[in-house]
Amino acid sequence: MGSGKSRPQSNVLIVDDVPDFLKETSAVLRPHFGVTVCSSPLRGLRLIKQGGIDLLITTLVMRELDGLEVIRRVRGSGNALPIIMVTGFGNENTAIEATRVGATDYLTKPVEPEELIARARRALTYADVQEEVDEPLVLSQDTTMLEVIEVCRRVARSPSRVLILGETGTGKELFARMLHARSQRAREPFVDVNCAAIPPNLLESELFGHERGAFTGATERRVGRFEEAGEGTLFLDEIGELGIAMQSKLLRVLQTGDFSRVGGSRNLRSQARVIAATNRDLSQEVQAGRFRADLYYRLNVVTLEVPPLRQRFGDIPILVRHFSRKFAQPGHEPLGFSSEAMQRLCAYGWPGNVRELEHLIERLSVLVTRGEVRLSDLPAHFQGVTEAAPVAPAPTNRPYHEALREFQRTYFQNLIAAAHGNLAAAARQAGMDRSQFFRKVQSLHLITGS
Incomplete structure (x- = not known):
């Protein structure tokens, strides 16, 4: 980045309950940004909600609300503004957790003034780029979903193919668009093809194009989706619906990059990154002989498994x-x-x-x-949906450990429902440490997590 001042309209909010940190940090940033300081995390969240904040800088340890919870609440409200966490108490695990819950960057005290300014500029510039390429926002506080998002972010800048698995309606296309938006191809086309929505006899022409006169009704040359994608991203949704013949033709493109239009003889070359998605279990489809094993392995370089909504009800x-x-x-x-x-x-x-x-x-x-x-x-x-039942006396006709587990599931289910899915609030109500609470509800399969 250059050394000139950032845009005058870039407004930075600094949140911490230590006056010295607020004073020192604001003095470093004021020559370059508009700066607002706030000693109350809750008041800071209200300022963000009002709008006009372009970057949030927060610390980890605060009495009213810790920095990780601040980030969760900002992201949980659907706000995508860049966030930098600064702390003198964290370690590598803290940095990973901050990134997972939505921090854009992480700094450990003491922070050199030049580094803080550079990181702030980078975060603001990155936010501008993401706004230009219209990156989709995936809202979640579920641990498994956050892990999927993190893998998505890591793999986005690589050229590797990605296979996205998940039930219908889980947001597979959203993840495909996130991969594209965060990649070096972000300014190139994103072309999506729903393989289940196109009749099999038209799919080859749809993907590879056709020459004039290639078949009845082909009155002019048509560019296919591979050509249309150029050096961008081609998203093949519901790829499990492809017939064996079409699978063979797709495999050739993935192996060599070469294809030709229907009715044409000239070889064309694809430079697009291919991302595929399906709601089928392709490994079972391979065993059943309905999907080519070699195509499956070509597509399945990196896998993203998007959990269904019923397994992450805290996100509802x-x-x-x-x-x-x-x-x-x-x-x-x-x-x-x-x-x-x-x-x-x-x-x-x-x-x-x-x-x-x-x-x-x-x-x-x-x-x-x-x-x-x-x-x-x-x-x-x-x-007619059955809600979590009120706690009742445990039946005596079953082993103790089964009755205890049933009671625990009901207790924690009611806590989470009463907190409207906010796991941090439910943990506070239970009088438990947040990480201990998360481990417990995961062990009860009330939320998913590794």
């Missing part, structure tokens, strides 16, 4: 708030949800995953006019 309140803002009617505030309605949403199985939730919130935003969604406003198939 975050997504509900996000979609409520997205679909808020003109002149109206985003919908609120009663605790009973939110608990019912968290207890539902979501066979259609995030897509089903998005469609539901869009529908409610149109139909509910009072500002708060009540249990009675939810569609009929939600009315």
Whole structure:
């Protein structure tokens, strides 16, 4: 980066409860940025919500709210502003955790003034680039989902092929777009093809193009998706639906990079990165003889497995708030949800995953006019959903360890539902250390995690 001043409109918020740190850091940054200091993390979160903040610098250890929780709340609200964490108490694990929950950068005290300025400029520049390429935002506080996001970020800048696995509606295309947006191909085309939506007899022409007169109705030359992608990204969604003949033709392109238009003889060369996705278990498809093993291994260089929404119900309140803002009617505030309605949403199985939730919130935003969604406003198939039952005396006709586990599952399930999916708040209510709480609910399979 150059040594000139950053844009005048770049506003930095520094959050810490140590006055000396606020004074020293703001003195370093003020010649280069607009600076606001805040000694209260909760007040800092309110300032961010009001808007006008371009970069957040927070420390790790604060009495009111620790820095990791500040980052979680910023990201949980759907805000993608860059965040730098500065601490003198952390270690490598702290840096990894900060990155996983959404920090853009991490610095250990003492920080040299020049380094702090450079890191701030880099974070702001990176945010500008991401805004230009329109990187999709994946909202989650689930440990498994955060691991998938982290792998996605690491592999994005490599040329490796990626296979994205997940049920319908989990957001596989969102991850494909994130891979593209964070790659060196971000300014090149992103071309998506839904292999299940194109008739098999037209798919070859769709992918590779055709020459004039190649078949009946081919009145002019057509450029295929491989050509259209150029040096960008070609996303092949629902690749498990390809027939064996089309699989063979795709394999040739992946092996050599060469292809030709239907009805043509000239060899063309693909420079695109291929990302594929499917809701099928391709390893089982290979064993059943429905998918070529050699194509599977060509595609499966890096695998991203996107968990279904029912395995990360702690994300449901975050997504509900996000979609409520997205679909808020003109002149109206985003919908609120009663605790009973939110608990019912968290207890539902979501066979259609995030897509089903998005469609539901869009529908409610149109139909509910009072500002708060009540249990009675939810569609009929939600009315019969079984919620976490109140704690009852354990049955005596089963072993102690089974009865104890059942009680623990019910207890923690109710805690999380009452906290609207906020695991940190649920941990505080339980009087437990957050990491201890996370390990416990993972062991009970209430959230997923490695």
